[in-house]
Amino acid sequence: MTQNVVFILIDGLRPDAIAKADCPNLRALMARSAYTLCARSVMPSITLPCHMSIFHSVPPERHGIVSNTWVPMARPLPGLIEVANANGVRCAHFYNWEPLRNVNTPENLWMSFCNDTSKMIDGDAITVEVAASMIPRFKPQFSFVYLGTVDTMGHVFGWMNDGYMQQIARVDVELGKLLAALPADTHIVLQSDHGGHDRTHGTEMPEDMLIPWMAAGPGIKSGVALQSPISLLDTAPTIARLLGFKPHPQWEGRVVDEIFSAS
Ligand SMILES: [Zn+2]
16 A cells, blocks of 8 residues: 555646657656556546546536536545545645636645636646655645646647647656656556647537556556557546555556556
């Protein structure tokens, strides 16, 4: 059992951009991860519905948040943060898109830092600066680090265009700083929420639906491409396993068992 998981989400990062962008830190992380470049998002492939699904391990038709305007869950259920907190896990969030405050209910976070800067070209830098300082210092057992600027530049320049690729390169520098600041035994889970095409996303097209998903750290296979289907619903159960508690019975995703080395 481990108690040190950092979950990094790069909004709107397309899996096929990783080989094309100047992102040595992301590629190095992938090289030491169990990973897939064809995990699946949920419909609609939009940030808030996707995040509600990531944190509650149910599809949008179950939680009821189907746009970036938050509404109370249609049929509420405990999410990753609620179950983690109930199991004594100290959870911290570092994010730069304010509506993500709603991925958990009040009184379950131990630490939270929001700066609503995902529309700024260097908007991820301050998030990383704070996370890289606070995580080693205060050692929350679970940290969520959300970086929103790649999605912004996808909307501005178009997915896979030069401005989008350059933003991935910029965020990769920040990713390198964050990874360098973390203790060596940290478990990392990194993914995006959705992809994009032209200047938008939200459809069922593969360009919108396919996402990178990777996990690295002690006891996790290194440099292995996962062959089984993986959904963003599987993130919460897998993080629960890493943190040492059972997934909630209402969660619909599965623990991605095949990331673990035989021991
Ligand atoms: Zn977007």
